[in-house]
Amino acid sequence: MDLSLDFEQGPIRPPSEAGSLLLRVTRNCPWNRCAFCSTYRGRKFSRRSLEEIKSDVDAARNVWDSIIEMSRASGSGGALTRQVLSEILRDPSLPDSFRSVAYWMASGGRTVFLQDANSLMLSTDMLSEILHYVRQRFPQVERITSYARGLTLKGKSVDELIRLKEAGLTRLHVGMESGSDKVLEFIQKGVRSEHLIEGGRRVVAAGISLCLYVIPGIGGVDLSHEHVVETARVVNAINPAHMRFRTLYVRRGTALAEMVQKGQFVPPSEDVMVREIRTIIELLDGVTTTIVSDHILNLLEEIEGTLPQDKPRMLATIDRYLSMSDEDRLLFQLGRRGGALRSLDDFADREVMSSLIEARKQIEREVPGGIPEYMEAVKRRFV
Numbered sequence: 171m172d173l174s175l176d177f178e179q180g181p182i183r184p185p186s187e188a189g190s191l192l193l194r195v196t197r198n199c200p201w202n203r204c205a206f207c208s209t210y211r212g213r214k215f216s217r218r219s220l221e222e223i224k225s226d227v228d229a230a231r232n233v234w235d236s237i238i239e240m241s242r243a244s245g246s247g248g249a250l251t252r253q254v255l256s257e258i259l260r261d262p263s264l265p266d267s268f269r270s271v272a273y274w275m276a277s278g279g280r281t282v283f284l285q286d287a288n289s290l291m292l293s294t295d296m297l298s299e300i301l302h303y304v305r306q307r308f309p310q311v312e313r314i315t316s317y318a319r320g321l322t323l324k325g326k327s328v329d330e331l332i333r334l335k336e337a338g339l340t341r342l343h344v345g346m347e348s349g350s351d352k353v354l355e356f357i358q359k360g361v362r363s364e365h366l367i368e369g370g371r372r373v374v375a376a377g378i379s380l381c382l383y384v385i386p387g388i389g390g391v392d393l394s395h396e397h398v399v400e401t402a403r404v405v406n407a408i409n410p411a412h413m414r415f416r417t418l419y420v421r422r423g424t425a426l427a428e429m430v431q432k433g434q435f436v437p438p439s440e441d442v443m444v445r446e447i448r449t450i451i452e453l454l455d456g457v458t459t460t461i462v463s464d465h466i467l468n469l470l471e472e473i474e475g476t477l478p479q480d481k482p483r484m485l486a487t488i489d490r491y492l493s494m495s496d497e498d499r500l501l502f503q504l505g506r507r508g509g510a511l512r513s514l515d516d517f518a519d520r521e522v523m524s525s526l527i528e529a530r531k532q533i534e535r536e537v538p539g540g541i542p543e544y545m546e547a548v549k550r551r552f553v
């Protein structure tokens with residue numbers, strides 16, 4: 171029996187997996203060339219062995235059991251009470267794995283996310299065995315999800331994907347970014363729209379929930395129209411369970427930032443990106459996709475709903491923002507980026523409004539570069 175209490179975790183997970191146990195089955199990204207991405211820059215992709223991964227699952231189980239023991243010893247009867255959680259979080263002698271598992275338990279302990287960027291690189295046999303093992307050691311787990319590249323999915327047959335679903339894989343998160351072949355080529359995504367459609371349809375046919383990520387703004391000013399029209403075309407062809415917006419932010423040190431420097435890429439304004447979202451939603455047709463805007467970079471977090479029934483409401487939300495005066499839109503952006511508000515209704519609050527007017531004056535007085543520099547600095551903190 172492996173009594174290790176430590177296991178490996180990678181750097182990122184989707185926002186919706188904040189309460190999941192992160193289990194690393196491969197390290198870094200096998201592609202690592204997308205122009206906008208710096209997550210795994212300079213880090214080499216590698217596969218982990220089945221033994222290593224199973225030993226990590228065992229370690230997570232050992233930590234889970236240790237936490238229950240700690241709770242019993244402190245008179246909390248095995249439950250993760252607020253007191254037990256705070257003892258774990260405050261004890262510097264415990265490895266990080268205790269904090270990870272404690273947060274996971276606090277979130278219900280029912281969801282697992284397989285890291286890093288493309289777990290579907292593993293053979294179907296190996297991935298199935300990992301999924302079975304996770305469910306064997308944690309029988310309460312209801313959802314196991316992972317990232318996958320569109321091109322890799324095209325290499326899996328529907329039968330293989332069905333096997334993965336039966337082994338416990340419930341959802342795949344795929345960075346589609348755009349449906350335009352011109353944009354995909356420009357950002358060096360290494361995949362074409364036909365691959366995205368083929369791979370996406372296979373996932374849907376296998377009964378695995380598919381979540382596609384789209385980046386408003388990734389076509390730049392030049393390919394903005396092409397980006398939205400083609401993205402809607404591809405989503406319409408796949409009918410994924412979810413589509414998530416993750417508005418563009420050009421990170422320092424990426425190839426895209428270099429293109430901006432050289433004048434080869436002009437990022438659209440915040441308002442143009444909101445209009446792009448509007449056009450994509452408007453063009454979605456014949457799908458039952460749920461749209462989610464849960465990334466902090468999205469200006470309008472409240473654009474959420476299921477097609478077709480929620481389309482008018484989502485479009486009305488966007489129109490409400492776009493019909494505001496230039497001054498109000500700027501104040502709204504300031505409030506959203508500064509954390510003072512989350513929705514258009516929050517903006518209607520007179521107190522919020524007057525504090526934003528004050529904040530604006532203060533930023534213009536005190537921040538070199540004014541509002542644009544302030545917004546840039548805030549976004550940089552988010553990513």
Ligand code: SF4
Pocket residue numbers: 199200201202203204207208209210287319345
């Ligand atoms: S495939 Fe994903 S993780 Fe890899 S470089 Fe592209 S965006 Fe980054």
